Amino acid sequence: MHFAAAAKAALEKRAGLINELRSVEADTTLSEAEKRERVERIDVDVRALEAEARESVERAEREAEVRSLAERAGGLVLPGPSGFRAGERDEAAELRAVARGELPGVDFDLRTATTGTAANAGNTKPVTFVAQVIEAMRERSPFLNRTRILTTGGGETMEWPVKNGRPTAAQVAENTAYGKSDGSWTKTNIGAYKYGVLLEATQEIVDDSALDILGILAQDAGEAVADKVVADLLVGDGSSKPWGWITRAAAGKTVANTAALTGDAVIDLQHSLLSPYRRNAVFMMNDSTLAVVRKLKDSTGNYLWQPSLQAGAPDMLLGTPVLTDPNVAPIGAGAKAIAYGDPSKYLTRQVKNLRVVRSDEYGFDRDVVAFKVTWRGSGDLFDTASVKTLVTTAA
Structure with missing residues (x-):
């Protein structure tokens, strides 16, 4: 019998003895000596069953702990090349194992990736696959890394509160009721949309361990996925895609055309945003x-523009970092040409982690293996006061 089942059976027997014990104590036909004798005998059995249940529970807990340790040990990567510490994940080795057919697929966690330099096919420097994918995505748009990222285990539609207004306070006189002021809240439904790309590699590339197949796949996958994901996170219209950060943003400043885009207009845009968000x-x-x-x-x-003097640091405008993205509309009729706001008030919801799966059958006749890279997620702005745009009415 399983330990948990044994513990349950012992506790059920104990419960029966407790009921019997109460019956003995309530029996008026028994003398005090007879009651004491029966109570002591039942109490011995009760204690024995308690000990049996306790021991079974402890064994079940130890068994569960061992299973958990076994599962955790199964997820560890065996020691790889020198430089990897015990227990450290060797993502390059995992992907090579996928390429050789030793693993059906692997999950890579976007949140734990470290920045790496994307490499080309001739580079043999070992870098992690995820780092290169993330690097490619960051090169396409640094916006994604500044948003609030929520990772969920499933892709079910998720309700999320949206703050549309703030409560206001007022002076309250003695012995006077407080005035009521509610913040304005609504809800948004954040689903999950699948983005992916299929990459091919010849068997010769897979077999050549000196060739950085990870660099090839990571650069191509990261750029392809990022191009589509970030476009929707910025300017998606919410129709079978995320609501974009810029799409949701209200106008903070309107100018007629390029000639009217002056330094004063940019300052007006900056001060259209409440100071806490700045x-x-x-x-x-x-x-x-x-x-x-x-x-x-x-x-x-003097130029308002302040170029960065440090590698990796953004350029500055009016003391604020400047990001560029090709998905932002150029100056034109009704265009939201400049966005100014706090990206951390945008929720990027991703389902599980980046997934890479290998297939031998896809290109069997051409001796080609295919790698499928998938990202699922969505996003929406959950504080509508956190971003404003400069809108141009003409080119």
Whole structure:
């Protein structure tokens, strides 16, 4: 009998003895000596059953702990090349195992990836697959890394609160009721949409361990997936796709055309956003708009643009980081040409982790193996006051 079942059976027997014990104590036909004798005998059996149940439970717990340890041990990667510590995951070895057919597929956690340099086919420097995918995605748009990322175990539709307004306070006189002021809240439904790409590699590339197949796949996969995912997270219309950060943003400043896009207009946009949101805010625009903004000067003839002097650090505009993305609309009629806000108020929901699966059958006749890279998720803005846009009414 299983330990848990044995513990349950012992406890059920104990419960029966407890009922019998109560019956003995309530029996008026028995003398006190007879009651004491029976109670003592039953009590011995009760204690024995308690000990049996306790021992079974402890054994069941130890068994469960051993199973858990076995599962955890099964997820560990065997020691790889020198430089990998015990227990450290060797993602390169895992993907090579997938390529050789030793594993059907692997999951890579986007949240634990470290930045790496994307490599080309001739690079043999060992870097992690996930790091290269993330690097490619970051190169396409640094916006994704600044959003709030929520990883869920399933892709069911998720309700999320959206803050549309703030409560207001007022002075309250002595012995006077407080005025009621509710914040404005609504809800949004965040689903999960699947994004993916299928990559092919010849068997010769797979078999050649000196060739950085990870660099090839990671660069191509990261760029392909990021191009589509980030586009929807920025400008998606919510119809079978996420609601975009810029799509949800309200206008903070409107100008007529390129000539009206002045330094003062950018300052007006910045101050259309409440000061608490300005602490983590960024400017976002495409490169054609950036070319106009970089030429803006203040009243003394100094450029508002402040180029970064440190590698990896963003350029600055009015003391605020500037991000560029090709999905932001260029200056034109009704275009949201510049966004200014806090990306952390945007929720990026991803389902599980980035998944890579290998198939031998897909290109069997051409001696080609295929790698399928999949990302599932969605997103929406959960604080509508956290981002504003500069809108142009003409080109």
